[in-house]
Amino acid sequence: MAEYETKLRHQLMFGPAAIVAQGTIADAFASYLAKAKRPCPADILRIGKLNAQIGDLSLREPKRAWETFRLANLTGHAPGGQDRYRAVFQAAINTYYELHDLPPLKIKAIPFDNERVRFLTKEDRDRLIASYAPHVQPIITMLAFHGPRIQTALQMPWGVNGVDMQREAIRLNHSKNAVIQSVPMHPRVKEMLLPIWEKQGRRMKGHVFLNRFGKPYQDTRLSRVPGGNPIRNQHKTACIRAEINDFTIHDWRHHWASHCVMAGIDLITIMHMGGWKSLRMVQRYASVGVDHMRAAINKLD
Incomplete structure (x- = not known):
């Protein structure tokens, strides 16, 4: 009962943010997949890997969860591939945030060279x-x-x-x-x-x-x-x-x-x-x- 009262007190004091903080990264992925009409098969695989590694972490610090995953799994990946993981992770978090009327999360993009311009005569x-x-x-x-x-x-x-x-x-x-x-x-x-x-x-x-x-x-x-x-x-x-x-x-x-x-x-x-x-x-x-x-x-x- 004391724990329940504490949760209610936090919700009254901090609003939707308190509810979100009680969730996990896995909850965000579930919301994202439920909302997506036709998710990319490759993104489903990425979500599976993300969920297996950091799905049980709290939504209190999503940026720290992302860095934990990136450093453990993506350091050998090309920047473009890393950024695709970042994009789908951010989209999942923001889908969950939107459901609870919170401002979107912005995770800094992985810089990569996407400026190639090649043409023929x-x-x-x-x-x-x-x-x-x-x-x-x-x-x-x-x-x-x-x-x-x-x-x-x-x-x-x-x-x-x-x-x-x-x-x-x-x-x-x-x-x-x-x-x-x-x-x-x-x-x-x-x-x-x-x-x-x-x-x-x-x-x-x-x-x-x-x-x-x-x-x-x-x-x-x-x-x-x-x-x-x-x-x-x-x-x-x-x-x-x-x-x-x-x-x-x-x-x-x-x-x-x-x-x-x-x-x-x-x-x-x-x-x-x-x-x-x-x-x-x-x-x-x-x-x-x-x-x-x-x-x-x-x-x-």
Whole structure:
């Protein structure tokens, strides 16, 4: 009874914070998973590891709990991987805090270099696209001229929710940021997709892109243990054929954004077409435009 009276006294004196302090990190993870509509399978694995290590610790000092886990388990991880653990931990804590009307917790992000910008010349672009296997070339053409992430492209359906050949538009479901944008179809992409659409009977549903066995590509985002890129080997082979070095599949997204800047498209439009959530995430491409203008001005006699 004395312990119960003490808890009630703390709740009256300190409000929701006292209730939260009585919970554990595991309670926060449970709240987060209950609220999430479709949590990433990789994040579920991260939560499992976090919960096993620090789930029984009190919510009084979540930052100390995080540092305990990070120092014991993540010191050998790449900074980007560490920050993903931090992000899901912070999201879980803040879900619990929100339920109890408390201000959100902010844990300092793990700094890592996410500023890579790699793009090809138009000549190298066309040579590399031609070096892919025929069934992969339409996929790469979409990456080069619309800039989606690889799984967004591979899982693209026919119809108004994907590739709409009748309206000559593409609805890009940027699921990573929960952003959906419908954009006009680039002529090069239409040229590649029209024969596929005709061959498949002008259908308005089903996957646009199929592998060499005529089956849809696996959506690795839904795997319990996320796999690699389904066309990684084809990309590696194409780069060797085209003699292109240091160019990843994701670099096609950088290539698209960089060429948008060089074509004079403003960063706000690029942000919306590419599905980025903030202007800060596309500002890395601004310097590409400056370099391009410098090269152009230097051509004047």
